[in-house]
Amino acid sequence: MTEWLLDPQIWASLLTLTILEIVLGIDNLIFISIVAGRLPAHQQARARTVGLSLALFMRLALLASIAWLVGLTATVFSIGGHGFSWRDLILAGGGLFLLYKGTKEIHELVEGGDHGEATGEAPKRKVTFASVIGQIIVLDIVFSLDSVITAVGMADNLWVMSTAVLVAVAVMLFAAGTVSSFVNKHPSVKMLALAFLLLIGMVLVADGMGFHVPKGFIYAAMGFSVAVESLNLLARKKRKQPS
Numbered sequence: 001m002t003e004w005l006l007d008p009q010i011w012a013s014l015l016t017l018t019i020l021e022i023v024l025g026i027d028n029l030i031f032i033s034i035v036a037g038r039l040p041a042h043q044q045a046r047a048r049t050v051g052l053s054l055a056l057f058m059r060l061a062l063l064a065s066i067a068w069l070v071g072l073t074a075t076v077f078s079i080g081g082h083g084f085s086w087r088d089l090i091l092a093g094g095g096l097f098l099l100y101k102g103t104k105e106i107h108e109l110v111e112g113g114d115h116g117e118a119t120g121e122a123p124k125r126k127v128t129f130a131s132v133i134g135q136i137i138v139l140d141i142v143f144s145l146d147s148v149i150t151a152v153g154m155a156d157n158l159w160v161m162s163t164a165v166l167v168a169v170a171v172m173l174f175a176a177g178t179v180s181s182f183v184n185k186h187p188s189v190k191m192l193a194l195a196f197l198l199l200i201g202m203v204l205v206a207d208g209m210g211f212h213v214p215k216g217f218i219y220a221a222m223g224f225s226v227a228v229e230s231l232n233l234l235a236r237k238k239r240k241q242p243s
Contacts, residue, residue: 010157010160017160021167024143025171027200028172029179033179035047037184038132049176050133051136054137056166056169072086073149091208093142094143095200095207096205097142097201098197099198101197106194192226
């Protein structure tokens with residue numbers, strides 16, 4: 001009964017998978033932070049909590065139905081000799097949504113909130129809590145699918161996968177407020193985060209079309225960009241200090 005508690009391979013798998021789930025969850029957290037930031041200040045924290053709670057529920061529900069999840073990878077139809085599964089279609093659709101949303105957010109960030117009024121165009125529709133949660137749910141489905149498939153591929157024990165997911169979402173909940181505040185406070189960081197969404201969107205579309213891009217390359221590029229932006233923030237902070 002307690003043999004698995006003394007198995008170092010299980011604990012190594014749990015640690016590795018937990019770290020990986022946290023890294024994969026960063027994408028989800030960035031998107032939630034940006035979308036929730038369009039709501040009034042008093043609703044943002046609630047939207048982030050609801051979004052991350054739904055992400056946790058979806059991940060655990062997928063883990064509890066592994067047989068159904070495996071069925072999602074079965075070929076549904078083929079085009080030009082390449083087979084497409086439901087997983088491919090979901091990832092490609094989520095990637096396209098991410099590209100659309102990222103492009104739209106970048107346009108509004110560059111043009112400014114009053115651009116429509118200044119040019120005589122129709123004013124933007126007011127962002128509602130329900131619409132924000134709806135957008136978060138769409139991406140929660142995509143990120144949850146990718147996260148759980150990764151977990152299933154790395155661990156054999158359901159409790160290991162579930163624990164890793166629980167810890168990752170707990171970390172996301174703990175960091176959500178800080179990440180959201182930091183992203184919304186620094187326009188250049190928000191632009192970089194939106195660029196990441198475009199990058200992730202392209203990767204998801206490519207993955208759905210059968211072109212797998214190693215995640216190590218993606219996170220290395222993102223890490224380098226974050227390092228450069230950190231240096232820019234440090235340089236701007238020093239310039240603002242009185243000499």
